[in-house]
Amino acid sequence: MTLLERVERTIRRHAMLAGGESVLVAVSGGADSVALLHVLATLAPAWGLRLHALHVDHGLRADSARDAEFVRRLGERLGIPVDVATVTVERRGSLEAAARAARYAALAACADRVGAARIAIGHTADDQAETALMRVLQGAGLRGLAGIPPVRDRIIRPLIECRRVDLIAELRQAGLEWVEDPSNQDPKFLRNRIRHELLPWLTESVSPEIADGLVRVAAAARATVGALDRIAASELERLAEIGDRAVILPLKALRALPRDVAAEVLRQAAARLGSGTPLRAWAHRGLRRILATPPPRKRFRIGAVTLEVSGPRLRLALGTLPPLTQRGVPVPGRLPLPEIGLVL
Structure with a gap:
């Protein structure tokens, strides 16, 4: 040739x-x-x-x-x-x-x-x-x-x-x-x-x-990494609620994923928020804190991304967001939740 x-x-x-x-x-x-x-x-x-x-x-x-x-x-x-x-x-x-x-x-x-x-x-x-x-x-x-x-x-x-x-x-x-x-x-x-x-x-x-x-x-490592990225992207689409200012993930489902997949889900979620492409080390540091027992009670930041565990859910946001507040749910009606970029 x-x-x-x-x-x-x-x-x-x-x-x-x-x-x-x-x-x-x-x-x-x-x-x-x-x-x-x-x-x-x-x-x-x-x-x-x-x-x-x-x-x-x-x-x-x-x-x-x-x-x-x-x-x-x-x-x-x-x-x-x-x-x-x-x-x-x-x-x-x-x-x-x-x-x-x-x-x-x-x-x-x-x-x-x-x-x-x-x-x-x-x-x-x-x-x-x-x-x-x-x-x-x-x-x-x-x-x-x-x-x-x-x-x-x-x-x-x-x-x-x-x-x-x-x-x-x-x-x-x-x-x-x-x-x-x-x-x-x-x-x-x-x-x-x-x-x-x-x-x-x-x-x-x-x-x-x-x-x-x-x-x-x-080449073998690249093929494996490509498969990992595709799996994580699929899990992010399956699990995440994605708003304009935040991404919400169910903590139990995130914990059930293999650790490398869960870390890549976090990284891709942060990238969705416009934080560029965070390093994989960032995702693993965040994952370790989230999976700790007990989980962190206060929001914390890694780089430009804020992470917060609230009950069974994890919230990622770019920068600092106002705290979640309790609200009554009108029935029937709509309930804006600007803290997470969603409307119920």
Whole structure:
């Protein structure tokens, strides 16, 4: 199977593209992103794709403008328009995480501006293997082991089932060059030590197929996590009373669910309220307090979400709501309950 055939198989398997889309391609100038742009440019006529490239200059190296100029010349050679976005990276905390956040924000803004339905990123099977191994070393759970998703919202990763060595062979055959980022050799970053030291040692000492095995582990974990999410979504629809400002869940039914399912129900309920996507650790902390014996008598907050146990029911609300008050029920008639966003 050729590299192009493998990429097309990945695109179809994960429903990344249907054909006819406008795609923004993230191009750092490294081998993976150059191969991504080259492959998509080759496939564009058959798939009816309209391509636009973006290079993000993080301003972390004195010679970073060189990479931007390289990507511009590459775009001219392939006939693809190129934009360059210069971002400011917060130097507090994790530099890698801050650079990633700034990069993805720039990609989203550019995609909106050029009308791109998809954003293509150059992650490979090697990145997936490195991520899975890194998560094992960090003690991640099943969700962490799922690694890099092939598709998330409008982000797609057409090279996620391709090995880096095959991409480099393709570039050499096509006569395309790339640039090397010195930070990818810096041993202070755990991923670089895994890439250049640990994985090569495991490949030589344990099995030459170790990277493929890690990719399979990530795929199995991702399938399990997907099933968990679907089950939790179904339980949320079955159990919840959802109003404008609150979500009500029956405590007994929540307690009867497997713990991971119950935690995911809480997380999805909070997301329904507009709190973004709370971390799974948030949901497990909330669940532990709710399932305590006796349950908490006072409302409590975890992040932006307020949780309150009232008799047999659990209420989740974004921010702070007024306390529940006793009311008489008119018969016949309607009883507004603004505290929970419902009308009886």
